[in-house]
Amino acid sequence: MERFDRLLQEQQVAIQQTDAKIEKLSNFCQDYTRLMPRLEELSKHFTKRAIIPFSLRAFVPAQLIHTNELLVHLGGSAEHFCEMSTHQALSLLASRIKRVEADISKLKDQRKLLTDRETLTSKLARGSNPSSLNTDSQEAGECEIREEYDPVQEEEWLKQHKRRAVAERKKGQDTPRQQRVRFKESPSSPDEDADSSGSECSTLPKISFQHSNQLPVTVNSDITDWSQASPADVVCHFQNLQRKLVETSLIADKVNEPTHIAEVTQRKPRLSPFGDVIEHEAPETEHISPLITPTNTVPDKPVSRFRALFGQRSSKR
16 A cells, blocks of 8 residues: 555656646746737837836836847747847747647646546555546446357358458459559659659659460560560570670681791791702791700709719710
8 A cells, every 4th residue: 555655646746747837838828929919019110119217216208229129039048049020039939839839738648647547546545446447437337248159150250261262362363463663763862852743753654564374475586676575585685696796706816816826837948058058047936845945054053063064974875
């Protein structure tokens, strides 16, 4: 019981705080409402006649100037003001009144929820049945709902449901399905979205795809009329075009194959300037077989005397 009493006390404190907030916002709304007619009157003139105090015991007639200019508090704990005209101040007051009324309605809903909780807690604290609580009406009643269950009827209903599901599925397979697809070429910017209207969206083309069980049409790679071509025809056409380009490039490479190897191996005609002595001109580029290694090669590294003698003996043999 002590726990319920503490909970009930906290709920009552929350209700009091909510009432205080509602009262404060209601006073703000009333002040704004009373201020609006005065601002409407001041907005009609640049100056206004008034009696102002000249001393502690004297008043003099004068004029108030710049009556259509106001300093408006921006709100919050800081003392920040903004200079506005009376027309701007009136629109600001209207928006503030609207916002305050919305806050008041939310607080009223919160107070109703807290009141219902308080009533339920008080019921539990007194030990009564909380299920008999009815906040909308004074009379609290109970209602019992009964539903008969027959396993035979349940099984029959399941069989009928399966038959209907199979029939619907078969019917959906026989009828072609239509699907709307919308393609967006480029992402639109926020400015374009603001400028665009509903009429422009309605003029966009609609593409529909139909699915059927018919066999596909024979693919035609030689396309003459592109408007009658299918996606498979287009793919086949470009594949054949790429294959032809590769074949022509290979044939061109074989025709234009360089013949510098034959020119290097071909020797020039022999010259016999001194009777039986025959001289040969050295070819422009010497072709040395990679299998024959030259014998009189200069070593890259210094060779010892023993290795040099051993090499000479092996060459004589």
